[in-house]
Amino acid sequence: MIIWTEEMISQLGTDGDGMVAAALGISVTAVRKKRKQLGIPSSKEHVWTEWLEDQLGTVSDKAFVSLHNLRISPSAVAFRRRELGIPPAEHSKQKTEWTEAMLERLGRAHDRVIAQELGLGYDNVASKRRMMGIPPCPK
Numbered sequence: 001m002i003i004w005t006e007e008m009i010s011q012l013g014t015d016g017d018g019m020v021a022a023a024l025g026i027s028v029t030a031v032r033k034k035r036k037q038l039g040i041p042s043s044k045e046h047v048w049t050e051w052l053e054d055q056l057g058t059v060s061d062k063a064f065v066s067l068h069n070l071r072i073s074p075s076a077v078a079f080r081r082r083e084l085g086i087p088p089a090e091h092s093k094q095k096t097e098w099t100e101a102m103l104e105r106l107g108r109a110h111d112r113v114i115a116q117e118l119g120l121g122y123d124n125v126a127s128k129r130r131m132m133g134i135p136p137c138p139k
Helices: 006-011 017-024 028-037 050-055 061-067 074-083 100-105 111-118 122-131
Strands: none
Touching: 006 017, 017 028, 061 074, 061 111, 061 122, 100 111, 111 122
16 A cells, blocks of 8 residues: 655656656556546646637647647547537638738748738648748748
8 A cells, every 4th residue: 555645646647657656666557546536637638728728619620739739639629629519610612812911921930820820720821831832931
């Protein structure tokens, strides 16, 4: 039987259960069981903020992950969106009318920044930039 100290408990959820278990010298099962018993999310679980949830359904789930630089899969985004009853983003059948000002932005900022500023999908902006032979913005 493990006697959990405050210091041990403070480590739960800070890293993967395997890493925490190794650091504490106990089994992964013991760490996972205690973490779940205390309601502590795994370090790998995404914590949804109200702001992020408000953005669900505004772009495709794949674009959402890229746009917000998340470390979760598009299917995790889709799952959360469906949990909240939010329909997927409507894919516009209408072709984007690129103005001269819009085209001048390509390659001068990151595609996801331009997409957000213009209210377009990330893929739309990146495709247009590549199609015009414009290199991506340097990091």
